[in-house]
Amino acid sequence: MKNKSKIKNQRSKFNQSFIINQLAEDREKYFNAVAPPIIQTSNFAYQTVDEFTNAIQHEKDEHIYTRGNNPTVNMLCQKMAALEGAEDCLMVGSGAAAITNSVMSQVSAGDHIISVRKPYTWAEHLMTKILPRFGVETTFIDGTKLENFENACTEKTKLIYLESPNSWTFELQDLAKIAEFAISKEITTVIDNSYCTALCQRPIDLGIDLVIYSATKYYNGHSDVVAGAICGSKEKITQIFHNEFMTFGNILAPQNAWLMLRSLRTLPIRLKQSSESTLKILEYLKDHPKVEQIWYPFDESNPQFCLAEQQMKMPMGMFTIALKNRNVATIKRFCESLHYFLIAVSWGGHESLIMPKCAFVDENDSQVSMIRFYIGLEEADVLLEDLDRSLKIL
């Protein structure tokens, strides 16, 4: 059972600044250094056999071996859990590892998953290609309507997989309503919350069980670390720790955890900058004669705008546009003429990015003129100038 009052009590002690700058920092232990040390070790030694035995019996809470626990990584786990309002967190080596560890921990042969349509590519691959080999089937639904979850639900449904919003077209799911339904059916819910981070959306407060991240994106934010996180109740996280986490071994290395601790210090101001610039840029693109359509949760013409306002605390830095011009050669020239928007996968870093759909689909595809934008930390005016100059090519 969920113990909401306990989570709320815990949260009231913490504010964002405390979590980011103070929580889990034990500076007296390391010469009062402001920045924490990187505990770069694979194993930990004990004075006595009895102490060693005791540690092995409590592997989740002790330092024995870095595939299980490492002090630098644990510091990050504590901060991530607190930001999420979760009881516990596991850091893993990638967002994909967060997906596989969390999903596989909840299903067995014969079970059924309901997933939102068009989840992250490798989540889809897990559910369409890998899990069927182990007798787990998935139904993909349009997650914008609650009744689609109700209709897809069978006796065998054990997991609901969410991503709100998803990439490219940014459909949302009503998390509180879906959680209420799932709780009534004793179905576990997991959400990929990478787009929002805990600063924008807190699914656990809405009743979702497991919140997973590609921490490669906003959390690390400097395009130099691949990382993932799984947040949830002590019970669920402990179960994952002793099974999938220890067995699959997709750990986050201490060096990368340290880089992420450094990144967390600036998370709020990075998100603020990305968010504010995005709104300015969308204001410019909204009525631009070369732009056919915009997909963005906080766009007033988005049919789910109200839900976005209700569920998300701030507009975030990624959106998609479709250009009116559908000529691939011209679209390529537009993309290549942008100086500040790099052509690359991923997002959430310091640098603005574009991902043109024409790199993936053929020229007759209806989506060929779609371009996904991520707005980084450059000055908004610089990005606007860059866009304005390049849009003239079309």
Ligand SMILES: *Cc1c(COP(=O)(O)O)cnc(C)c1O
């Ligand atoms: C990038 C991404 C992932 C995968 O994360 P990695 O850190 O690249 O493994 C999962 N979900 C979303 C929404 C992503 O953008």
